[in-house]
Amino acid sequence: MTLAQAQTSDEQELREDLAAAFRLAVKFGWHESVGNHFSVAVSDDGSKFLMNPKWRHFSDIKASDLLLLDATDDAVMEREDAPDPSAWCIHGTVHRSNPAARVLFHCHAPNATALATLQDPTLKPIDLNTARFYGKVAIDLGFGGMADEAEEGRRIAETLGNKPILIMGNHGVSVAAATVAEAFEHLYFFERAAETLLKAYSTGQPLAVMSDNLAAKTAAEWEPYVGMGYAHFAHLKRELDRTQPDYRD
Template sequence: MLKLAENANMSHWQERVDMAAAFRWTARLNMHEAVANHFSLAVNDDGTQFLMNANQQHFSRIKASDLLLLDANDPATMDAPNAPDPTAWGLHGSIHRLCPHARCVMHVHSIHATVLACLKDSTLPPLDQNAATFYGRQVVDEGYGGLAFDDEGARCAALLTDPKVKTMIMGNHGVLVIGDTVADTFNRLYYFERAAETYIRALQTGQPLRILPHDVAEKTAQELDEYPGQADRHLNELKAILDDEKSDYAS
């Protein structure tokens, strides 16, 4: 099993810093759930070696040096003294093993995404510009089978084989998003929660919804796919705020 290094000279340092910033900001937005959620990031070409948060550590305390470096193909991972959470290993390990295009994986039980996941129809419709981001780029997991140990993780990974699909609404569970980088994935996670909140609040009015037509929704999704640099700027601004606050996330 790959070992966690002891200092800031450890491998993949910038990736660790980006991950730590994403953890800290997710906690600040109250999109985490106690110590139950996990982010991971592939660091080798085939995606099987990945960084992930340690077992039972609160997002608001995670530092770059805390992240575990794991190998999805190592059967001895869960026997190690610093083994990850078994459900995180089952879900994230399976995705990194079976979906090499999923470079970064973020899974949370954020409030509005989870409300959406509890509806009979958990699809997010193109209700506004944010929601249009996910038009034709989401999948709903209709087969929740309990905690995400190995078999359940592999079942979930099988729903992400289409590289166009970047968001999985996990029925009765939460949401999982994938992306190319930490910035790309966190940006998608942020906007999904915002879009889900808008949709849930719109449903609460009881008024008819103004849903975008297919051609406009797809055009908007494509334009947002190609919007230059927004995800990187988003994460860089969050890191700048943390730096101004003298946060220890990058240590």
């Protein structure tokens, strides 16, 4: 196989994984109308990346539908097939400034979004899933409306930094990772963790919050389980292959 063929093969694999993530987001109820966006870089510097087209429902997205964008191209938004302005603002800026965030999911998943509306949206470590993210969550409380200004994009990218999770106050959540499978697993567990915390809050009883040492220990104990995310995503893709095989087209 030539280098060009290998690169084409790698991009097709990324397209299929990202298309699968959109379909699965519908399965888990994380989508919202025809908005929200997932992206994945296809170049090492993050500048070339794939993202869903403007106003396409997640359930319809196929691998071939994904836009190949250049985060350094200022003329992107002038073209007929320009992406959603807010998506370009967030994803273009993060991919351009933070190559380590190869995959970026932004959505308004119900529980994560509800958590983001609290005056204190901290994900407190009260069980295994909430403690999984101890020390790994950034919080942005600088909401300024729709994220369609360059300064908004820069602030979001800087606040995310090297963390895998960004709680966007009054907005939603963004998840960063090195692979689509890891990003999907982060989002899956963060949404579960947010649900657990919100249910605990709803009882009105005091929370049994872990000590910093115990939370850090629990978070570290999750690290060897990274393969669990790959197995989970592979299982879910096999389900899609049986029920919605056109995601790969």
